[in-house]
Amino acid sequence: MGEVAAEDNPTADYIAVLTETTHVVIAITTGSIADESTAEAAAAARDANPLDGWLPITESRDGSTVSAVFHLLCSGLGIQALMLPVAFASLGWVWGIITLSIGFLWQLYTIWALVELHESVPGTRYSRFLDLSIAAFGPRLGKLLALFPVMYLSGGTCVMLIINGGGAMEDLFKTMCGGDGAACGIKPLDGVEWFLLFTCIAIVIAQLPNLNPIATVSLFGAIAAVGYGALIWILSVTKGRPEGVSYEPLIEAKSVEARIGSVLNAIGIIALSFRGHNLVLEIQGTLPSTPKCSSGTLPSTPKCSSKESMWRAVIIAYSLIALCLYSLAIGGFWAYGSKIPNGGLYVAFPQFHGHDTPKLVMGLTYLLIVASCLSAFQIYAMPVFDTLELRYTSIRNCRCSRRARTFLRVFFGCLTFFVAVALPFLGSLAPLIGGMTSTLTFVLPCFMWLMIKRPRRKSGKWWLNVGLGWLGVVLWAVMVAAAIWVLVDRGINANFFDP
Template sequence: MAALHIWALVELHESVPGTRFSRFLDLAIAAFGPRLGKLLALFPVMYLSGGTCVMLIITGGGAMDDLFKTMCGGDGTACSIKPLDGVEWFLLFTCIAIVIAQLPDLNAIAVVSLFGAIMAISYGALIWILSVAKGRPEGVSYKPLVEVKSNEARIGSVLNAIGIIALSFRGHNRVLDIQGTLPCPSKGPMWRAVIISYSLIALCMYSLAIGGFWAYGSKIPNGGLYIAFPQFHGHDTPKLVMGLFYLLIAANCLSAFQIYAMPVFEDLELWYTGIRDRREQQWARASLRVFFGCLAFFVAVALPFLGSLAPLIGGMTSTLTFVLPCFMWLAIKRPCRRSGKWWLNVGLGWLGGVLWVVMVAAAIWVLVDRGINANFFNP
């Protein structure tokens, strides 16, 4: 289903002669008109990009903190350095991210993106290989983590998990921007790139899922292998290996921040140039990006438990992945009514819409049922 939606976006990039839709918002406006297009696409794109950047600050700042504790000890005596608190680690990560964010566009951050991809593959492979090599802890069970008491609770848990999976496809709306960096015609090269990249992603994810479940079973805590491996094997793993693990995670978060923040940067810059009615200046672009970084930092400090809301975030923004591409393809391509492609896109679009409603409802229901540790302003 996700593959068909990404295929639709790749096809739509050059669907109008003489025009390349290199932003999801531009494609939505071309398909549905200025008002409806902005209503359907602007908020989800901004919400998803901003929320992802906040989660990256939380994860990356936490990885920096863990790196320091691993190499210098909890009190910093091994390095004769006073340790930072959670807010200060978030601030350090944000400052580094803002400096890198001064690169103007996706073309300029291509090397940063490649570096981040290598870091992601490296730490993913490192964690599952070490988990399998270390062996299973005592008492590992493969029974469900929480005994479900009713069919309604079981269905809610399944839909909640689908919301988390939907969040993993949050990069789909970046396909158009990436394709815009390729020379015309771009459909062939872009589709080959999609196949190669998603093959690598599938290889990494399935290796993590299979190896991690074999190693820890139902003992995997909230946070997955990122938490499980240090918890069970951190004490008998060399300090340099653990430090490398946290360093790779922090580096990957820094590079990913640039990719997901770029739609927000572009929209802020377009808003500024529209109000000023003149070309954007270098100082204005830098100021807008610093402003967004500070805003994301504030939200990360205020809501350090945002990762617990992943099912809700994934459900609310799943329209970008599972709904809008189908109806945009119908509006722009205009296939014959009741043809095979028409039925396929209509069916997938409505199925995605129903899934969106159900996932959001399930995420809210699970949060109400299980509760959440809302540690406001206490990272």
């Protein structure tokens, strides 16, 4: 993650980037790469973080399979899953299930690739996605491809968590105390104040130093995410379907252009329901070597690898995630069919069943959503905390003090709060920005596997990664196009500074 010195001539710098990009594409398609380039890239990544023992992601490697399961569940399950029935409404039962299954297996494979690449070079652990990208593509192109997706999927997700968590807090208050707060004798807060309350709580929890102490928070977050998802789909199914529910795909009643847009949007919704790939390497970085080997901050070796423990955690966590995703998609679509609103189950359940659901149950649902958002904030913010502390330790050449660490995390919390207040409509842009960063989930792991593992050309692994990588590029274009179509078709309420 070290900074690359800027060239004096901007034209030469631009040509250098184009040259390096061309080199990578040729290497992928021919299955060969110069040994010197590979060695230089690996050395650059190996020397990128000489201060690992001082940084929050890597300062503690005493995690376990159990803690990794908690982190994966907390980061992998989110409120986006409540949108899956909307995708099914456009695709129908058969194509909805097929698309969801293909997407799930695809992203599970890229997770496996990341787990394997974490220790692909003997004596080196790539505990950050950016480090692995630099090792695969070189310092300049590696940053160009990975820096924006990683930073958005950390900082941008934290902004969205403030918006969603603050909104859920407001819905909880309205459910329990009424819109005017008369039932509780409390004056209701406005949107900015709910965002501020959520941010303050999140910053207090964020004072935990690194990922291992956060494991308990991730446990509560995982329970909350599974809990509110289960509550919503079970209650939706048991309370019966609204009258006139149809399961015919909505695209059948629209023009050709609208059909294409609806299908692309549905594919984008399904793709965005898979999240957390930007944290897989960071979570694996908290694990020690195998129990028979020494742990601590020592790098692992082929005989002392963390990938077995991490892969067990992935299997456990993503089995539960699959159960939740399919339950929400199938149960939600069965309950509401074509009547599912654009806001997904978060809007559909209170709209159709809020009047006949006890206050305590509705309140519990919103409370679990708040708890899930607060917990996810901690793990998604950790790469940003790590980057800020890297800058501090690089300048001061010492471990970040408690006072400095507190200041940096409060600063980040204030920054995300400001963005959430300034752009409360960011959720409307999430499909567009999320589509732009989908390369981190579906594309880059495949190409990084080719660049680092260098499988024999035209072998099974070579064809698999080349095919999935370029198919991911097509998916990226589809998701961006779908997001633009939705924005043009529905418009956007740009309520700046008015949450």
